[in-house]
């Protein structure tokens with residue numbers, strides 16, 4: 001796909017929508033405000049219609065009527081049943097993925113386990129693009145273990161990408177763990193995961209990937225690419241609902257070597273023996289901690305089923321085309337207005353969102369969300385100057401993208417953003 005194939009007109013956007021083989025999936029989601037253009041599926045995915053139905057059933061039938069018997073009717077298996085569905089999306093075996101806890105907590109569990117599995121090494125390699133929670137978790141682990149571990153962050157020279165040579169240079173014989181976010185949350189830069197895994201393996205280090213901005217958006221082949229461990233969110237491109245539990249992946253032949261540090265009863269070998277001494281379960285079960293949040297887990301399944309039905313390769317093909325279309329419109333309409341592109345141009349090095357940088361980015365996002373008349377556009381703002389536009393191909397249309405770029409152009413050329421305060425407040 002080259003930019004030559006696009007045209008900057010509303011008619012052309014409509015044509016692209018008419019040709020879109022995934023367009024019917026949009027109707028699987030609750031979308032009832034035609035004036036709202038939602039480009040934040042990378043932070044909180046939309047509500048699948050079936051998720052609302054399943055949730056109502058779980059509340060009224062299962063909790064309301066079955067009560068405690070619900071645990072044996074399927075509640076207890078939710079972490080592994082949903083894990084197996086996520087495994088199918090990320091190129092892993094069904095017994096290598098589990099739904100549990102939050103992304104941050106899973107990262108803690110696996111990072112501690114990894115450092116203890118490499119006791120003679122002291123270095124954790126990450127990068128300056130990583131999500132702050134991930135870096136805080138590593139800093140907290142270093143503080144907790146108090147064994148002289150250190151965190152080394154791979155730099156970026158342009159704020160958009162990371163150079164392969166810099167990754168290679170950071171991974172050495174001292175490295176216990178390489179932990180990176182596969183698709184960077186600000187710039188959408190995407191690593192060549194297989195290459196990084198190969199470098200880590202050669203050096204004897206373990207890898208732990210954060211897939212929060214990848215899963216459900218870009219193809220993943222964790223087994224084939226040799227990933228040791230991974231974590232990720234279910235409330236972004238998986239459409240699992242606000243604060244939905246996260247997932248973790250541990251390569252099968254590594255599971256027995258890893259001891260995670262939170263020894264809860266449901267990670268134990270036989271929880272219902274109520275033994276007074278902890279013995280870790282075998283298999284992926286040892287990475288569980290406590291009672292699963294059933295209602296939140298029930299809400300995840302419908303979104304996973306939609307993605308599996310659509311097929312991640314088709315979802316990604318549409319995402320690549322939509323983000324290229326967005327960048328084409330950016331070049332045509334916004335490039336002269338003080339913006340710069342904050343994401344890689346090539347889809348091969350990018351995830352499913354595009355960051356536009358502008359000195360007045362925060363005020364522009366406020367105007368996009370609040371200004372009337374005209375459509376409301378929901379992006380998100382990432383400090384200091386990023387307007388993030390998330391493409392969720394299951395429900396984002398080409399017309400959405402066309403209208404959003406138009407709206408941004410109007411806001412900037414008519415200086416509508418000047419009506420909004422420059423200081424960020426609340427959740428951005």
Ligand SMILES: *Cc1c(COP(=O)(O)O)cnc(C)c1O
Nearest residue numbers: 102103104131181185210212213
């Ligand atoms: C969204 C996100 C998280 C969120 O972690 P929680 O524990 O769910 O708050 C973590 N890492 C990355 C890379 C994210 O994008």
